[in-house]
Amino acid sequence: MAERRSTQAPHSARAELTDALYDFFQAARRARGRAAGDMAGGLSLAQYHVLEPLGKGPRTNRELAELAGISAPTATRIVDGLLDRGWVSRVADPTDRRAVVISLTETGRGALTKKQREYVARRRQIADALDPHEQEVAAGLLRRLAAVIEEL
Amino acid sequence: MAERRSTQAPHSARAELTDALYDFFQAARRARGRAAGDMAGGLSLAQYHVLEPLGKGPRTNRELAELAGISAPTATRIVDGLLDRGWVSRVADPTDRRAVVISLTETGRGALTKKQREYVARRRQIADALDPHEQEVAAGLLRRLAAVIEEL
DNA sequence: TATTGTTATACTCTATAACTATA
DNA sequence: TATAGTTATAGAGTATAACAATA
Numbered sequence: 001m002a003e004r005r006s007t008q009a010p011h012s013a014r015a016e017l018t019d020a021l022y023d024f025f026q027a028a029r030r031a032r033g034r035a036a037g038d039m040a041g042g043l044s045l046a047q048y049h050v051l052e053p054l055g056k057g058p059r060t061n062r063e064l065a066e067l068a069g070i071s072a073p074t075a076t077r078i079v080d081g082l083l084d085r086g087w088v089s090r091v092a093d094p095t096d097r098r099a100v101v102i103s104l105t106e107t108g109r110g111a112l113t114k115k116q117r118e119y120v121a122r123r124r125q126i127a128d129a130l131d132p133h134e135q136e137v138a139a140g141l142l143r144r145l146a147a148v149i150e151e152l
Numbered sequence: 153m154a155e156r157r158s159t160q161a162p163h164s165a166r167a168e169l170t171d172a173l174y175d176f177f178q179a180a181r182r183a184r185g186r187a188a189g190d191m192a193g194g195l196s197l198a199q200y201h202v203l204e205p206l207g208k209g210p211r212t213n214r215e216l217a218e219l220a221g222i223s224a225p226t227a228t229r230i231v232d233g234l235l236d237r238g239w240v241s242r243v244a245d246p247t248d249r250r251a252v253v254i255s256l257t258e259t260g261r262g263a264l265t266k267k268q269r270e271y272v273a274r275r276r277q278i279a280d281a282l283d284p285h286e287q288e289v290a291a292g293l294l295r296r297l298a299a300v301i302e303e304l
Numbered sequence: 305t306a307t308t309g310t311t312a313t314a315c316t317c318t319a320t321a322a323c324t325a326t327a
Numbered sequence: 328t329a330t331a332g333t334t335a336t337a338g339a340g341t342a343t344a345a346c347a348a349t350a
Contacts, residue, residue, distance in 0.1 A: 013287035017279040018272065020291040020298070027298040028180060033221055046340060061309060069185055074341055076310060081339090098308040098349045120170065122304060127169040129300040134293065135165035139172040141282065141290045146172070146179040148281040152274060198317060213332060226318055228333060233316090250326045250331040 042085070043115050046070075050078045051104070051112050054088065058103040087111055194237070195267050198222075202230045203256070203264050206240065210255040239263055 032045075043051070046068075053059055053067040065075035079102055082088040087108030093099040104112065130138055184197075195203070198220075205211055205219040217227035231254055234240040239260030245251040256264065282290055 013284045013291065014276065014279050016291040017282070017287040017294070018275045020294040021275045021278060022271075024294040024298040024301075025180065027301040028177065029184075030221060031301050031304060032181075044339075062307090069182060070340085071342060072309065073311080073343085077340080093308095096308085096350075100309070119174075123170045123173045124166065125304060126173055126297055126300050127166050129296055130169070130293065132165045135169040137289060138293045138297070139165065139168040141286065141293065142169070142172040142176040144281055145278055145290070146176045148278050149176075149179040149183050152183055152277060196316075214330090222317085223319055224332065225320085225334080229317080245331095248327075248331080252332070 043111055046078055047082060048112075048115055050075060051082065051087065051108065052116075054102065054104045054108070055112050055116075058101045060093065060099045060101060062099075064102060082108065195263055198230055199234060200264075200267055202227060203234065203239065203260065204268075206254065206256045206260070207264050207268075210253045212245065212251045212253060214251075216254060234260065237263075 049068040050064055050070075053064060059067070061072060061075050061079065064079070065072045068075065068078075070078075079088060079090060083090060085107075087105055088102050089105055090100050090102050093101045127135055127138075201220040202216055202222075205216060211219070213224060213227050213231065216231070217224045220227065220230075222230075231240060231242060235242060237259075239257055240254050241257055242252050242254050245253045279287055
């Protein structure tokens, strides 16, 4: 393999990784598309991204918007939907009456936990394609790639 | 490092990779979000996914829908938008007058090529975070992970 | 005045159902 | 009848601008 690249570089490691990243992102996009409207679990991706931070405790609307990377009105709308399903509560903050405190209900915690377990199971399935040594290498590489992507 | 796992497995390679996959997908999601409404380049992600197959030649509406993983009416609507911008043409197929043939215009090919180059440049930036040997390893791992994700 | 949240409005992407034209 | 495409309709997710309440 390496000898083919000793005199020329028609397929440099850099170019191969660039291509592999394309394939990987494509695969992730398609998987995401398959899961995006996943109302089977009763929880859309956008709702999940708002619900997830609530797993660690109550948050204001502004905080949720920031954590989910969406605008405040969008957060309001998504929380409206979660309220309709009884997954969250929204009450005025007694210490700052401009703000609202959004919290998970018991039902909501159940739905969130169920979804989180599904996602963990899916990631484990992916991880299981590699042997233990490869898993260790892959974890390190993915962490570094994630850091670079964040900085982009 | 390995000795810590010799007697117990609180952080097995599998669990570490599962976590790393979470971080990586999160980073990719945020990057995607930043680019999704990217009308700066004048080309939304959905439009790009329809335009891309046209780079290899004309396609019917049904083919485009299938390749982009969307319904036929959605493809029609997106093609409507691309027509408005003068990036594609849509003419009746002479051999089967139920069908339409959608093709890139010169302007459209320019926009597509420009976007493709942007994406390649971004993936190269990511690849450049690793040294050549790591790039080779990473390419192989990502290809295998992509295959698993597709099968999920 | 500045901040927090909501309402009003609008646009994109998405789908299903109904319809037209052609095979 | 079956297929290709479009139109009609609906709903989620997204944003910005305007507004109300509170700090």
